Each structure stands twice: as structure tokens, then as C-alpha cells.
Amino acid sequence: MSELAHPIEHHHDEEGTRLGFWLFLYTELFLFAAFFLVYAVYRSSHLEDFKLAAESLNTGIGAVNTVILLTSSLTMVLSLDALKKGAIKAAKVLLMVTIALGAAFLVIKSFEWGAKFEHHLFLQTAKGIAAGHGSPLLTPGEEMLPVGQVLFYGLYFIMTGTHALHIIIGGIWMLVVLFWMSKGSINQEKPGVLERCGLYWHLVDVIWIFLFPLYYLVA
Amino acid sequence: MNTHEQTQSFRLPILVFAGLIVLTVLTVLLSGLDVGNMGALLIAMSLASIKASLVLYYFMHLNHEPLIFKLFLGVAFLTLLVIFVLTFSDYSFRVIA
Amino acid sequence: MENAASQSYLNSHTSPKWTTGFMSWFMSTDHKRIGIMYAFAMFSFFFAAVLLGFLMKLQKMYPASSGWEIIPVEMYGSFFTLHAIIMIFLFIVPGAPAVLGNFFLPLQIGAKDVAFPRVNLLSFWLYLLGAIMAVTGVLLGGADTGWTFTPPYSINTKTISIFGIAFDSISWMLTAAFILGWGTILTGINFIVTIHRMRTKGMGYFKMPLFTWSIYATSWLQVLATPVVGITLLMIVIERIVPVGFFDPAKGGDPVLFQHLFWIYSHPAVYIMILPSMGLVSEIIPTNSQKPIFGYKSIAIASCSIAGVGYLIWAHHMFTTGMSDFAAILFSFLTFFVAIPTAIKVFNWTATLYKGSIALTPAMLFALAFIFNFSIGGLTGMFLGSLSTDIHLHDTDFIVAHFHYTMFGGAAFGLIGGVFHYFSKMSGKMYSIKWAKIGWGFMFIGFNSLYFPMLLLGYYGMPRRYHTYPDIPIFNQLQMISTVGSWILVTGVIIVLWVWLHGLFRGKQTTEQNPWNSSTLEWQTATPPTLFNFEEELEITRDPYDYEAFRGEVKAGTSIGADHV
Amino acid sequence: MNVNYNPASVFNQDVDFSFYLIFMISILCLVGITGFMVFSIIKYNRKNNPKPSNLEGHTGLEIVWTIIPTILVMFIFYFGVQGFLKMRNVPEDAMEIKVEAGMWWWKFTYPNGLEQSTAQGMTVPADTPIYLPLHSVDVVHSFYVPAFRVKMDVVPKPAGVKDNYTWFEASQIGSFDLFCAEYCGVNHAQMISKVHVLTKPDYQAWLDQQTADHEKLLAKNPGKALTISKGCIACHSTDGTKLIGPSFKGLFGKTETVVTDGVDREITVDEAYLKRSIMEPAKDIVKGYQPLMPPLPLTAEEVAAIIEHIKELSE
């Protein structure tokens, strides 16, 4: 028996790989689409509750996070640009900035989540509903939330949570790319991995562009 | 690659970025308008779509990709649209209470 | 020494150096080896599910009053759930694309492999992981929700505890389905890119064989539908763990919304199941008639329009859920449009026979049985698409018969035909043609006597997912016929299995390139194919089913520019 | 005897007409296709016809077999919708019987407040439209009477959302099977009841009789009356047989093992325990049974009456 290099690996088809990656991005998009659909349906049937609950979210924080993500998208574009022009150093710095911005996004998000948890807006409330009014999880005198608001917070946490998960994955991927760039296996001639990482990052951005108004603004 | 192209390629992303920021501000400002539920939703979603298209087209370099990439995008969006419209063919016509 | 790449793929491989034997398969990125691995994995699971089906049928032989109990009542729910999960998620959805698609798609378009060989291997591993999870889930308590996981039952129902720890086997199996979904998605992406980027010189879109076309349409469905169900099933898992109330009415959710999301995937999924088999039939019929397929272009376009229209009709599974009347009427209307491209296909296949030179090989027999069974399956779909009749037939044995006619009589028969068609190409061995035909006879008769009575049962009002039934004579009589049919069918299946295993281990070695005289490209390579499929760049000059030109090439000793080995 | 599929309601005509229409079209297509296949296999067998033609298609024919099926399916669609609309539009003067479903019982509430459950079935007058709001207390069930061609899922709804409904008008006297057609757990196949159709005068007499009986029983033995009307007897026998739940016979004073929060404990059945079992059925689960008993809306007096009745049965 003999072992052979794979023929496909010899003549690598960059455009084909990109095409495949775009298809993968669509599957990510459809994953979120299911959430958006659930959101849309419940919003249409619990409009008032959704508006009330949305008011409790801090528009300022949301807007800041939006700007952070948009900026990180810009640095990502510039990083790829730099790499393609051979400015490896600049590319690396820009990528680091992107990672830092992603981290900043997560930090802000976690503060926001923490505040909501404290206010018993998520699991506690839902558990309270599950267990009835006398639930020990509710502080005495605390009122039950209407189901529409429970749905809102449930969706809020799950959707922003899934989004945050994507940010984390993107961040880890960027760290790997950074490492490979230092080792030289991603370079001016072979920018493909950074390019795809960038596409992924931009998609995460696109999804946030829709999440932002739906949760923070349409109140 | 000549220098002219290089400056170009830096300028474009920054311009697009500026556009995105402006649109974000606009989204926040316009959300204060009193145009009813559907109106607000429509404004917010159209602005978000414009922003998303900017990202797709310039940041994700769809502008440099061959036709097939755009066709695929079209198929994906059409399918999304179908899913939403048909689901609401149920929910918009439910008899409630 | 001979160049390793020109040896059979069974001998030389692309796996890492240290691998031999089993590992040289398990680590292989060769599309042919991956295809074969899928086949073995799939059939192992498949036969377990056949056994479950067989037992369910046995259970229904006598009504409740007789005290007849083969399957304890607590287990019946887990039986049909596991049966369906294996049959759908482990067998028929990944089936044709993963086995025959993997093996023959690159061959049919003259490529050396798929676009992303390593992703292809990853798909297989995901498949295996998901499959093992699904099956262990049953040993760890099982799920009795049906493959439709209808909430709130799927959210509220309890599972057993093992060693004092509550093991949530339902969440476990839902997660398994999610993982399996990713395997399918990656395969789909792989095939779409392969078809777009790797066709050999001269092979325009309308020079691709029809199996390739149907895999193409299937792949799109896999890519755009599977994520929706994946996340929907995860929502159930989330809801089982933290009470957020997506679909639980006690917490404000709407259970019907789950059904929308579920069928948004699962209806297109039925075309994922059937399209590849339709593709196989489109290969088998012209080959065994030695003439061009009737209306090549319309069949190719019909494949795509079935996939497209298939996306618009999911809520026909929900006519009785109390969704809006407007939606019911709209979805019923749209449902009928899927019948039209399908009708075109069926008529074109039959017309292909006209003035052909027909050989009744085992593959051809299965293809013809496909047309017959699938027509019944599809036509019974008309009863279900029509609103007033669906109200009566919904959730009865009529549905059960409908989808066995389409999935089993259609998709699985097509697949079996495909395996008979390509057996020697894949293995380099020949099976017993006589016994294959005998097996076919048993299967065809058994199949119809198993499922036709179930159509009647459903019409008479026998609900599905019933462990037993009240003492109504007509129910008992029809169930009895049906059960006996299942014995005939299983005899047929065992014969077919034996023919395959015997062929594989004891069969006559063959290197005959093109035993059925087929005009398409996958036959123009060695038997079994060499590692990189084709020795040289090929150029395609004629239509895939141009048999006159093909006969000319055979006479001249050249075929489609491929060199003879 | 009425077999459960004999046509027996006003919907049969539409549904069955649609059915036969599609059936005829299907038979025609199937016979045509199969006939042609068999004909070709014989006529153009390789032995008979070694030289195939190179026929590649025929646009005209293809257009024909695109257009004809399109027309046919539009007919099918049209008649399907006709029958469906009839099922969805309840006549103004329909009589209302509330249907409630749970794992695994049915409960029917008549306009005069009389309640009956699975074992008695639903009784209706013939030739009268009956409107059925369908309420579920737990999971999705489906109300299915094959003979009437009626089916509608009984979907649990969030508070404040309208329940599903259906209606029918029986045209035949007799008893017809009522099935649950949506999988709802282990005893899905036992969630079977009957619809009894009586003539209008018979129905009135029946209703008066039942109401009077119930009132009499309520006065004499309120516990027994309640176990019938609230549906307890769907799961609990009074003669010692084991159904979904333990039998009421000999229950009081018995020593048995129950599982509380996952821990086994021995108890003697007394009043306090019975009260707890009825009001909070999820608390103590009798060993050997599934935690399937639903919490039922009962007042304290009703519970007391039921406990009296259980005591009686244990004497």
C-alpha cells in the first residue's frame, strides 16, 4: 500500500473554497432565521409586552456595542487588505484590534446580562411561572411577569447568547489566524484563511445589525 | 498594484464604515418617531437591510465576486422571504379570542 | 513499479502514512472510500430499524381484546420513534447522497474527488457520532415522542433515571439529530461546490447526467433547510432544561409554531429523500433501454423545480392543527404544484421505454417497481394535499402507507436498484443476478401486500401510532394481511442482503468496465476505479444519454475520450 | 351494528366525493402508467427489439402531460376546499358541547352543565349541528370520529387564546368510535370513546334522564357522582382492576409504598393522604405507576365527597 497526497490539495481552488464558505454562511443565517421567525411571531401576538420589555433594555449600551462591532468589521477589512499588500505587521495589529473589539463587545454584553439576571428577568421568572406563584425563587412581593415579557426575555437571552457564542468562535478563530500569520503559513500569497475568517466575522456583524433594532429600539 | 489603487482600497472601507455609523445613528434617532408599530418596524428593518447590504457588498467583497455568488445570495434571501411570508399566512389570519 | 494512483482505490489510498486496514478507511479522504463507509454504517443501523418495523407489524396482528402483546405498551412509543429516526435521519436522508452520491458524483462529472475531501470525511464522522448518540439514546431510556417531536409532549414527558441520575434521553436524541444535520449540511455544500467548480472540460450544465442533477437539487435543500430544524430541535432541548416557553403554552408559547419550524425542514426533507433515487432511476432506465432518456432537459429542470416548490408547501402537514383557514387553503393550493414536475418525470421515464431495447436486469426491475410504488405513493399524496380528504385521513394508517410507499417503495427501492446497478463498479465483484431477481419478486409482492391494506385501514379510520386497536373486524382482517405481507417483504430483504454479502465475499471477480453498456462517464473508468478516478483530463463532446453516438464510440474503441485501462 | 367508517354525517358527501374523484384520477394514471410499462417490457424486450430507436423526446407530448395534470389537480384542489370550508363554518344555530381532553380521557360538558367522560362517551341528537370547542389540559390530542369525517387537534393554548373547534351534524342513528389521533403518550391507543347518536326526542329523554340521575346520585352519593362526571373512573376502577391508576376498591386504610421526591416511603392511606393525592397528584407517586394523574379543578367539598366515596368502596 502506498500513501499519496490528495490531488485536490495540489491545485487548490480558492474561489471554490470561498463559494463553499458562503454556502456555510447561509446555513448560519438560516439558523438565526428560525430564531427571528419565532421572534416575529411572538412579537406580533404580544406586541404590548414586547414593547414594555424592550424598554428595560439600555439603548445606549446596544448602540455602543453596535458601533464596536461595526468598527471591528472595518479593522477586519483593513487587516485583510494589509495582508494582501504584504504588510504583515499592519495586518497583525489590525487583527489584534479586531479581537480586542470583539472582547469589548462581550464584556459590555456580560454586564448587561448580569444586570438582567439580578432583576430576576430570566430564569427566575420563568421558573416562578413553572412553579406557580409561591415559587421560592421569587423574592417576596415580586410580581409575576406577563407571559409575553417572559417570551421576550427568553428570546433575548437565547438569541444574544447564540450571537455571543458566534463572537467567541470568531475570536478564537482570529487568534489561530494570528498564530499562523506569525508562523508565516498565512501570508500575502495565501490569505484565504484570513479572508474566510473575515467573512465569518462580517456575518456575525450582519446578524447583530438586525438584532440591535429588534431588541433595543422597536419599543 | 499601483499607489492610486492602494489609497483607493483604504478609502472605500472607511467611507463605507462612516456610512454605517451614520445609519446606526439614524436608526437610533428615527426609533423615537411616533409612526405606529408597523411604521417603526418598517423603518428599522429597512435601515438594517441597507446596513447589511453595505457590509455584504463592500466588507464581504461581493462587489468583486463573480455572478454566481450573487445568484446564491439571491436564492438564500428568496428562501428566507418565503419562510417568513408563508408562516405569516397563518399567523396574520388566525382568529384570536 | 506501477504508479500508485493508477491502482484500484481498494488498494492504494490517500490516508496518512501510518494507517492500514480499518484506519486506512476511517481516515481516508477519498470520496469512494467514504461512500463505502457510509454504506456499511447505514446498513447496520438500517437493519436494526427494519427489525423494529417488523415487530410493530407483528404487534398489530391481533386487536387489544386478544391480549396479544409482542411489544410492551410502554415501549411502543420508543419503537416507532427509533424506527423513524433511524430510517429518516440515519438511512434515507443521508442514504443516496452519502453513499452513491459520494461515490459516483465525482465520477459522473469527471472529477478527481469532491471539492473538500477533508470536510467530506468530517461529515462522515459527524454522521457516525450522531448515529451512535441516537442509538445509545434509546438504550439509555429512549424517546417516545415520534420523529415529529410534537410539543408540549416532547417538552413535558419525563425520562427515566439511570443510577439515580435523571438522564434526559430525549434531549440527547434531539442533540443527535442536530449533529446529524451538520453532517448532511456539509455534504450538501461539498456537492454544490463540486458540481459548480469541478466539471471536466466540455461538460456544460446540460451535459451533466441526471443523477448529478438530482444530487444538485438535493444539496440545495440540505443546505437551506437543515439548519432550521437543527435550531428548532435545540430549542426543545433548551426548553427542557431552562423553562423559557418557546413552545409550551403553559408559559405563553405556541406549540403550533414548533410544527411550522419542524416542517419547514421536514417537508423539503422528503424531497431530499426522493430526488437522489429519482436520479438513479433516470440512469438505470436509459441504460437498460439503450436509448436516450425522454426529455432530458425537462427532467433536469423538474428536479430543481421539485426542490423549489417543495419549499413552499410545508404546512400541508398541519391542516388539522387549527392554523388559519387562509393558510390551509394556500398551502393546499401550493401542494398540488409539486405534483406537476413529478408527473413530468414519471411520464418521461415511462416514455423512455418506448421503442427501447429493454433488458430486465435487477436494477431495471427495481427502477420499474420504483415507478409503480412511487406513483401510488405520490397519488396518495394527492388525497392528503386535498383539504377535506386530509381532515379525514390525517394521522391514520393512510399516512403511514403514503410515506412508506414514497420513502420505501420509492426512495429505498430506487436506492437498492442503484446499488445493483453500480455493485460491480464499486466492489469489482459480481452478484448472483438470478437470486437478485428472486429477492426483487419477494420484495415487490411483500411490499404491496404490507402497505396497500394500510391505505384501506387509514380510510376506515385506523389512527397511527396505536399500540393496539379496538375489536373491529375490518381492522383485524386488514392488519392480518398487512402483517403477513411484512413476512414476505422481510424474506425479500434477507435474500437481497444475502445476494449482496455473497457477492461481496464470494462473488466473481470482474474488471469489466461497463457491464450494462451505459453511456455516462462513470462507466468509463476502471472497475474498481483507480485512486484518482481518471488517468487523464477528459473532454466531453456529446450528450450524456446519446446512445447512438455511444454505440459508435464502442465500435471505434474510444469512448468519450477516456482511455481504456 | 354501525361500523365506525359507515357514512354518518353531513360531511360525508363532500369528503367522499373528493375521495372518489381523486381515486378515479389515481386509478386512471396508475393503470395507464403500469399498462404502458408492461406493454413496453413485452413489446420492446431486448429479444424482440434488439435495435433501439434514438428517440430523445417530444415537446408536444411533454406539454400535454404538463397541462393535463395541472388541470386535474386544480379540480382536486377545488373540491377539497369546498368540503373544508363547510367544516370550518359552523351554523349559527349549532348546539354547543364542550370537549376537554387530557392524558388519556375525554370530558364532555352539555349545555345544561351535565358532565360526562370517556366511559359514557358523547351523546348527541341526530340532524342537529353540534359545535365543539376543543380544550386540552396537557398535550396535543386530536378529536377524530372516522364515521363523521371529522378531525381536529385539541391543542393546549396559552391563557387567553381561543381554543380550536370543530362541528358536525350526525345523519345516522347509532354509536360511532371516537379516537384520539395525535400521539399523546403511552396510553394514546386507549384514549378511545364513543359518540352515540339518538333521535332528537330520544336525546331529550336521555338528557333529562341523565341529568336527573346525576342529581339524584349527587344527592345520595355525591362522591360517586363526581368520580363519574370529573372523569376519575377513566383511570381508576371501582372493582379492583388496575387501569392507568390504582383501583379505588380497598384503597382506604391500605398500606402502600409511594415515591416522594425520588424517595420511597411506606404510608397508610388516610384522609390526609387522599386529599393530597387528589389535590397535588405530582407529590406522591404510588410505586409501580407513572406520574400521570392531572391536577383536576375540584373544590374542597367535592374532594371531601370523593374521599367519602373511596372510604365506602373500601368497606
Ligand code: HEA
Ligand atoms: C420520500 C418521501 C415523500 C415524498 C416524495 C412525498 C410526496 C408527497 N407527499 Fe408526503 N409525506 C411523507 C413523505 C413523502 N411524501 C412523510 C414521511 C409524511 C408523514 C410525516 C409524518 O407525519 O410522520 C408525509 C405526509 C404528507 C402529507 C401530510 C398528511 C397529514 O399528516 O395529514 C401530505 C399532505 O399534503 C403529503 C403530500 C405529499 C404530496 C402532494 C407529495 C408529492 O410530492 C407527490 C407527487 C407525486 C405524484 C403526484 C405521483 C406521480 C405523478 C403521476 C403519476 C402523474 C399524474 C398525477 C396527477 C394527475 C395528480 N405528504
Ligand code: HEA
Ligand atoms: C425510509 C423509511 C422507512 C422504511 C424503509 C420503513 C420500513 C418499515 N416500516 Fe416504517 N416508518 C417510517 C419510515 C420507514 N419505515 C417512519 C418515518 C415512520 C413514522 C414514525 C412515527 O410515527 O413517528 C414509520 C412508522 C411505521 C409504522 C407505524 C407505527 C405506528 O404508527 O403505529 C409501522 C407499522 O407497522 C412501520 C412498519 C415498517 C416496516 C414493517 C418496515 C420494514 O421493516 C419493511 C422491511 C424493510 C425493508 C424490506 C427495507 C429494504 C430496504 C433496503 C434493503 C434498502 C437498501 C438500501 C440501499 C441500497 C442504500 N413503520
Ligand code: CUA
Ligand atoms: Cu390523546 Cu392521543
Ligand SMILES: [Cu+2]
Ligand atoms: Cu410534506
